[in-house]
Structure formats: structure tokens, C-alpha cells
Amino acid sequence: MRKIIKIALVGQPNVGKTLLINSLSGSHLKVGNFPGVTVEKSEAKFNYKNYEIKIIDLPGTYSINDYSLEERITKEFIDRDDYDIIVNVADSANLERNLILTTQIMERNKKMILALNMSDEASKEGINIDTKVLQNLLGIPCISVSASLKSNLNELMDRIIDIHNLPYTPNKRIFSDVIEDEIWAICDFLKAKNDINIDELNYRNVAIALLKQDNKIYKILHDKPIWIELSKVIENSHNNLYIHYKTKSINEIFMQECSDFVSGVIAKSVAFHSVKELNYTKMLDKILINKYIGIPIFLFFMWLIFQLTFTLGAVPMDYIEAGYVALGDMIKQSVSNELISSLLADGIIGGVGAVLLFLPNIIILFFGIALLETTGYMARVSFLLDGFFS
């Protein structure tokens, strides 16, 4: 019997998570959507070596806070659902932004792997990621992959199996010296009290949760006898952090700390080389988002799609109309019963034909919109027109 490995696939939007699933699962892909919410998680199943791999494709999210529905779904899944390992897919060309999410996932203390997707794109842009250094700094396995070129995918799967079979080892998410000092202060207090309500092995996690003002840990501890003294220790630690970070928002302090941690990791593990190739995207952007000519260009594209929809679409429309009229006439001639021939020719053929008549227009229109969307042009349009609609 095959062993089952359940993988939670987490990553920011447009990092190639779904493409990675398709590349990994190949022709064995079985996709089943979980309805119930507007943003859906997809599940893919396939076999690899002696294992049945189940991958849950979670909605793309920039972080696991509560900002959007996607973030809430991903956060709920990571914190509460049953799975074996998290595969965090990151865009190698935008690693700094992606590592913010990675760091937040690391704080959950689960088995995880960082898949550095789009490694080919990063190389083209002169970005060189030292995966060994990155792995050492984060304390989690990091593998460069390219879902589009299908490179290093077997290595990723082998690593997933290895990590699944090994016991959990803590990652290297360490905080700034100021925060670490406060974590130790709370840990020392908890050790000294040796309270039965707190597991000795989790002193550090409890201390971090208390510093972050985590509601769950507050609810557990606030009616325990230790709370009277502990609350004073926490208050003292918070005051020290407020002074150092010059803000009284604990959330902001930890977000800033996370950002600093990521910047430090990037500085040590990523090298940026200048690329001599002309950056055509930047050149095009200068024209497409220009405040004076950007809107006329957009109006031209809309006019072009409109013209293509109706002028190009008119050609097959004539053939479709002629086709269903001829078919109707043929049926009328061959069926002697007037009622049945009218039902078939005028009702069914005529009705279906009238709908089919507009199919070419709809195909051209949708193709045009999809082209503008997938090339990223619509994002540029939102930059130009947001002020008019907000």
C-alpha cells in the first residue's frame, strides 16, 4: 500500500504554483475544487515512487495576515488543517518580497521546503541566488526549480519525501537582538516558575506568542495564577520594545523586524548582476503608462478589439446564417408533416443558429480581453484609469 504525503502549496500570487503542480503531476493530474468560498483551493493527486502525493493548491497570498479573503483561507489552512509538509513556492526574480511570506510560514514551526521557482527568469535578470547559503540562513531546505522548463522537479519531490520521513527540525527564524533579549527574559521567568500549565519545551514559542500579543495564548494564561507576575514581565518587555522601535504598535514592530530579517538574508545570499540586454518591458512601460499618450493608446486598443469583434466576426456570421437557413430549408423539404418540419427548422435549428450566430463575436472579444490581461496590459490600464473610477 502506498504511503500518502499531503502537501500544502503556499506562495504569493503569480509565482507559478499551479504550473508547478501541473509539471509535477503530469498526465496523472486529478483536480477537484472545494466549493463553499469564493476563493477556492484545488487538490491534485499523483503517484511518485512508492508514495501517493496529494497537493493542496492554496490561494496566492502576499502574507498570512487577515487583509483579504485569500489570506484568511491560507492562514486557516496552515494553522488548522491536517497536512504533512508545506511547500512554499517563491518567485526567484522577486525573492525579497516572497521571503516575507516565507518568514511568516517559518514562524508556524511546521515541516517546510522553499521551492525557488522561475530560477531561469532570475538568471536572465542577472539574479544569482546561492541556495546553500540561503538554506543555511533559513534552516529549511531550498531548491531552485523551473516549473516551465521542468528542471529540478525530481530533486524537489525526493527532498519532499526525505523531509516527510525525517522528524521535524526547528528552522533558523531568529529575531533581532532586542526582541531575542525579551524572549529570553520571558523564558527565564517561565523556567524559574516551572508552571505546570506551560510545557517546558515550548517556552520559546510561548514567549514569542506573548510578545506578539497572541490572543490564543492570552486566553489560555490570563486566568492562571502565574498570570499576575507574568503580565508584569510582559509589560516590561513591551515597554522595552516600544522604546527601541519608537512605536507602540507590536504588530508594526514584528512586521519591521520581519522585513529586517529578510533584508539581511537577501544581502548574504543573493547577488545582483547588471544585465546589458535592453529591457524591452521598461521601454514599453514608458510609452504605455505615459500620462499623456497612455489613455489614447488604451482607447485605440479598445477600438481595435471592437472593430475586430464586429468586422472580422461578420465573416463567419454570414456563413453560419447561410448554413442554418440551408439546413432548415432541407428539413422542410424532406419532412412532410408541416408541424414537425416547422418545429425542427424554425424552432430548433433556427434557435440554435441564432445563438451560434454570435459565437464568433464572443470568441474574438474574449480572445482580445484575455490577450490584454495575460500580457499585463490591464495592470497598466488600472494605473492610468484608477483615478477616474475611484
Place this chain on the structure above:
Amino acid sequence: MTLDLLENGQMAKILNFNVTEKLLERFFSLGLSKFKTIKKVESSLGSSTILIECNRNFLMLRYDEAKSIEVERI
């Protein structure tokens, strides 16, 4: 000064955010945080939207959002 006052092509260091905690979370998750260097790339008609570059990423901000970010020109 605030980010909206930068000229196109000017670079600045982020000093502070005067936004709600939710929006601050969003900024951080997109890579914007204190002491990061940013560059104003372009603004749309009437400066209703502002395009900035940070960590080799391009981000679009609304005028109100840009106005709430304190920066220091470098």
C-alpha cells in the same frame, strides 16, 4: 516630506507610515517598510496614482496612500 511630493526619477528613504494597521500590513507584505529605498517612476494624470520602484519591484500607490508615507529624499 511625503512620497507624493517626489519628482519622477527621484529616490528616497521611507521614514514612517501614517496609515491604518491593515494597510501597513499590506505595505509590509509587498516589501515596503521603514528605511527601504524607493524610487518614484511615474504618476498618472492629476497624480491620482503613483508608480514606485522598491527592491526591483514596481508598485502602484493611490495618491492618498503615497501622501501617508513619509520619506527623506536621497
